Amino acid sequence: MGITSAFVASQSGLRMTEKWAEVTSTNISNAHREGYVRRGLTLTSSEGGGVGVSGISREVNSALERMHRLEVGRLSREAAVVDGLEAYVAGLGQPGDPQGLTSRLTTFQSSFDLLANNPADPTLQRTVVEAAETLARSISDTSSALGEAGAAARRGIAQDVEDLNTLLDKVMTLNTRIAQGEDATTGRAMLEDELGTTLDSISGLMGIRVSRDAEGRVTLHTSGGTPLIEAGLVQRVTYDSANGRLFAGANEITPDAPGVRGFTEGRLAGELALQNEILPQMQVQLDELARALVVEFEASDASLAPGQAGLFTDAGAAYDPAQRDGLAARLAVNPAVRPAAGGALWRIRDGIGATVQGAAGDTTQINAFLSTLEAQHSFDTQAGLGDQITLAEFASNLISGQQFARVDAEQKLATLQAGVETIATARSGSEGVNVDDELQQLAAIEQAYAANSQVMRTLTEMIDTLLAAV
Numbered sequence: 001m002g003i004t005s006a007f008v009a010s011q012s013g014l015r016m017t018e019k020w021a022e023v024t025s026t027n028i029s030n031a032h033r034e035g036y037v038r039r040g041l042t043l044t045s046s047e048g049g050g051v052g053v054s055g056i057s058r059e060v061n062s063a064l065e066r067m068h069r070l071e072v073g074r075l076s077r078e079a080a081v082v083d084g085l086e087a088y089v090a091g092l093g094q095p096g097d098p099q100g101l102t103s104r105l106t107t108f109q110s111s112f113d114l115l116a117n118n119p120a121d122p123t124l125q126r127t128v129v130e131a132a133e134t135l136a137r138s139i140s141d142t143s144s145a146l147g148e149a150g151a152a153a154r155r156g157i158a159q160d161v162e163d164l165n166t167l168l169d170k171v172m173t174l175n176t177r178i179a180q181g182e183d184a185t186t187g188r189a190m191l192e193d194e195l196g197t198t199l200d201s202i203s204g205l206m207g208i209r210v211s212r213d214a215e216g217r218v219t220l221h222t223s224g225g226t227p228l229i230e231a232g233l234v235q236r237v238t239y240d241s242a243n244g245r246l247f248a249g250a251n252e253i254t255p256d257a258p259g260v261r262g263f264t265e266g267r268l269a270g271e272l273a274l275q276n277e278i279l280p281q282m283q284v285q286l287d288e289l290a291r292a293l294v295v296e297f298e299a300s301d302a303s304l305a306p307g308q309a310g311l312f313t314d315a316g317a318a319y320d321p322a323q324r325d326g327l328a329a330r331l332a333v334n335p336a337v338r339p340a341a342g343g344a345l346w347r348i349r350d351g352i353g354a355t356v357q358g359a360a361g362d363t364t365q366i367n368a369f370l371s372t373l374e375a376q377h378s379f380d381t382q383a384g385l386g387d388q389i390t391l392a393e394f395a396s397n398l399i400s401g402q403q404f405a406r407v408d409a410e411q412k413l414a415t416l417q418a419g420v421e422t423i424a425t426a427r428s429g430s431e432g433v434n435v436d437d438e439l440q441q442l443a444a445i446e447q448a449y450a451a452n453s454q455v456m457r458t459l460t461e462m463i464d465t466l467l468a469a470v
Contacts, residue, residue: 014453016043017445019053024441026186031433035197038433039189055184058192061430065196066210068423069203073223073265075416076204080156080270081278081409088149089406092142092399101142101289101395104135109373109392112366115349120360125345129337132311136293136331143286143328146279153274154241160268161239161246164205168220168234170198175217175229183216192216206253207265224261226251244276278405281384285398286328288383292391293331294319300372302365303351309334310352311369 023039030036037058044054093100108131115124174195181188195218202208207223220229226248228235235249246254246268253262255269256277263269290312298310298319309318315330335341336352350358351365376388385397 016041016051016053021442021445023056024438024445027433028435028438031435031438035193035200036433037189037193037196037431039186042184056186056189057184058189059431060196061427064423064427064430068420068427069200069208069210070265071416071420071423072200073203073207073263073269075413075420076267077265077270077273078409078413078416080267081274082406082413084149084153084156084271084274085278085406085409087152088145089403091145092402094403095396095399099138101135101138101399102392104131104138105373105392105395107131108135109370112370112373116363116366116370119349119363119366122345125348128348129333129345133333133338136312136333139286139290139293139328139331143283143290143326143331146283146286147329150275150279153271153279157239157246157268157271157275158241160205160271161237164202164237164268167198167202167205168228168236171195171202171218171220171229172232172234174198175232179215179217188216203266205266206268207263222248222253222261223263223265224253226253226261244272246272282402282405283326283328284380285383285385285401287324287326288380288385289391289394289398290328290331291319291324292377292379292394294327296372296377296391297369300368301351301353302368303347303353305353308353311337311348 020041023041027038037060040057040059041053042055042057043051095102097103108128111124111128111131115121115128118124174191178188178191178195181191199208199210199218199220202220208228209221209223209225211219213219218229219227221227226235228237228248235251237253238247239245240247244254245252245257246262252260254260254276255262255264255272293312294310294314297312298304298308301310304310307318309316311334313332313334314320314323314327315332316335334343334352336343337345337347339345344357346357347354349362349366373391376390377394379385379387379389379394381387385394385401389397
């Protein structure tokens with residue numbers, strides 16, 4: 001190698017080590033910044049045998065990035081279900097809780113047992129009426145709590161849709177800035193860090209597919225394939241709260257909707273599952289329990305005329321099959337047995353439709369009511385809790401089934417959490433900054449700088465010696 005070539009090589013080496021030191025120090029100073037991806041140098045051979053720096057690279061692991069976003073989306077879906085059911089199932093209680101539906105029903109039945117032993121006792125008659133009112137109020141309050149959970153889910157969806165559109169707009173802005181900037185620069189790397197963090201946030205809201213063009217801009221689709229950002233256009237996401245439907249532009253993307261290219265991951269998927277599937281099914285179960293109480297106590301009351309309301313009513317009226325939806329919220333005890341409403345306690349003994357008092361010791365109607373509580377009844381199979389069981393068994397299955405919905409989501413959440421942490425650790429190890437490694441890089445940089453400097457000094461001394469000899 002000639003002196004000139006040696007000069008060129010050592011000079012390029014010094015420039016490379018300078019850039020190397022800059023990148024390494026940047027890595028160290030940003031080691032704990034969220035979304036920061038470790039930087040590296042892209043090196044090329046330069047004319048004259050030296051080494052050149054063609055740019056700065058981000059050490060991204062695309063496979064781990066995709067896996068992490070997918071698992072975060074799945075985790076977020078289950079977290080939304082757990083959060084959405086938390087307050088409701090906490091108030092629902094367990095099958096044996098003193099304030100639970102099964103205990104209310106048991107107390108109601110026990111009050112009838114006591115009344116059968118002394119049917120003329122007004123205190124025992126009042127106890128039965130009060131137990132019936134407590135049971136009806138418990139079912140109505142549970143339905144109200146379910147309605148509040150649904151309202152909270154709708155509010156959450158609306159807020160998440162707003163946040164999603166903000167993030168999509170941010171992606172569009174970053175796309176423009178990335179396309180306008182120079183490739184493989186520090187500024188470009190910072191923009192791509194910000195873009196990666198934004199895409200991570202979007203994946204927590206909905207399942208997405210990401211692709212990039214030659215200029216580094218991203219194209220974004222739902223995991224089902226519906227465009228969100230494509231050809232420089234963003235499809236704003238809208239939410240139809242009345243029908244529980246989600247749209248990207250004119251295309252429906254509602255999760256789990258048949259024939260729709262939507263998505264199944266992300267917080268929005270969990271919230272929409274709550275609104276469209278989980279909470280409506282729970283409401284069907286509550287309404288079916290209320291229906292059984294109204295219908296069976298009508299059927300077992302010999303004093304009622306056709307179309308006349310029994311002990312349990314639909315806001316004071318007899319059961320109407322066309323009005324079952326929301327019946328649990330309207331369930332009430334017939335005013336005919338409530339003295340405060342102008343009724344008479346003795347009707348709990350003689351029948352709700354009785355116009356005059358019967359014999360004081362007659363237990364015929366009381367025993368009929370007791371038989372209703374003890375007998376098996378037919379329930380709508382859509383409720384999914386059994387079709388030939390007692391009222392108490394249905395109530396117990398209702399509580400157990402609705403509690404299980406949250407427990408199941410919690411178990412899935414715990415399993416997914418472990419998976420997300422494993423992938424996040426792998427991603428951090430691949431893309432993140434290890435300060436110890438970077439410090440070793442600094443030691444290597446120091447050695448490389450010293451070596452190139454020594455070559456420059458030696459070459460300078462050689463030239464000085466040659467010049468002195470002339």
